[in-house]
Amino acid sequence: MRARKFLLGMGLCLVAAVCYGADPTMGTWKLNEAKSKIPHGMAKNKTVVYEAAGDNVKVTIDGVDAEGKPTHNEWTGKFDGNDYPETGSDQEDARAVKKINNHSYTVTLKKDGQPAGAGHIVIAPDGKSRTVTIMRTGADGKKVTSRSVYDKK
Numbered sequence: 001m002r003a004r005k006f007l008l009g010m011g012l013c014l015v016a017a018v019c020y021g022a023d024p025t026m027g028t029w030k031l032n033e034a035k036s037k038i039p040h041g042m043a044k045n046k047t048v049v050y051e052a053a054g055d056n057v058k059v060t061i062d063g064v065d066a067e068g069k070p071t072h073n074e075w076t077g078k079f080d081g082n083d084y085p086e087t088g089s090d091q092e093d094a095r096a097v098k099k100i101n102n103h104s105y106t107v108t109l110k111k112d113g114q115p116a117g118a119g120h121i122v123i124a125p126d127g128k129s130r131t132v133t134i135m136r137t138g139a140d141g142k143k144v145t146s147r148s149v150y151d152k153k
Contacts, residue, residue: 004014005101008021016118017077018127023102023129024102024103024123025050025057025105025123025130026050026057026086027049027050027051027152027153028047028048028049028050028152028153029047029048029049029118029130029146029150029152029153030046030047030149030150030151030153031044031045031046031047031063031149031150032129032149032150032151035149036061036146036148036149037146037147038146038147038148039144039145039146041066041089041094041138042066042144042146043063043064043065043066043071044060044063044064044148045062045063045071045073045100045132045148046062046063046064047061047062047063048060048061048150049061052109053076056076056077056078057077057078058074058075058076058078059066059074059076060072060073060074061073061074061088064126065090065123071088071089071136072088073087073088073089074086074088075087075095077095077096077097078097079097079098079105080096080098080099081096081097081106082096083095083096083108083110084096091109091111091116091117092109092110092111092116093110093111093112094109094110094111094113095107095108095109095110096108096110097121098119100125102124103123103124104120104121104122104123105120105121106119106120106121107119107120107121107132107134108120109134109136116136117134117136117137118119118134118135119132119133119134119135120132121133127152129149129151129152130149130150130152131147131148131149131150132144132147132148132150133145133146133147134148134150
């Protein structure tokens with residue numbers, strides 16, 4: 001009887017560790033256009049997938065550019081604030097993501113070594129949605145801010 005209780009207790013601890021220790025960033029995120037505020041003429045990232053790649057994180061982004069043409073970007077790196085290369089984007093060629101806590105990150109976008117945008121990512125406490133706010137300089141030289149809301153799939 002004691003052995004069963006012990007094993008049941010250990011099993012519950014294991015389940016809790018898996019459920020509560022999981023990184024809420026990982027998984028597939030779909031753009032919720034109704035909740036987002038993306039200025040006219042800006043690209044839209046429709047699907048963003050975060051997955052483990054060894055001790056790095058691989059981010060795959062599929063969306064559309066300002067003209068509605070399909071886009072595909074990939075970034076592999078760590079959430080340590082250092083620059084890692086990005087492929088597939090004409091707006092940036094590197095990004096640095098810094099983890100603030102399990103639900104908050106800062107992002108710096110770069111093109112040819114120069115800042116091309118900055119922002120932050122906030123994941124809801126329940127882990128079911130995330131908001132990405134990015135500030136860039138538009139073609140007209142004015143600051144443009146987009147707020148994209150994603151639902152976890």
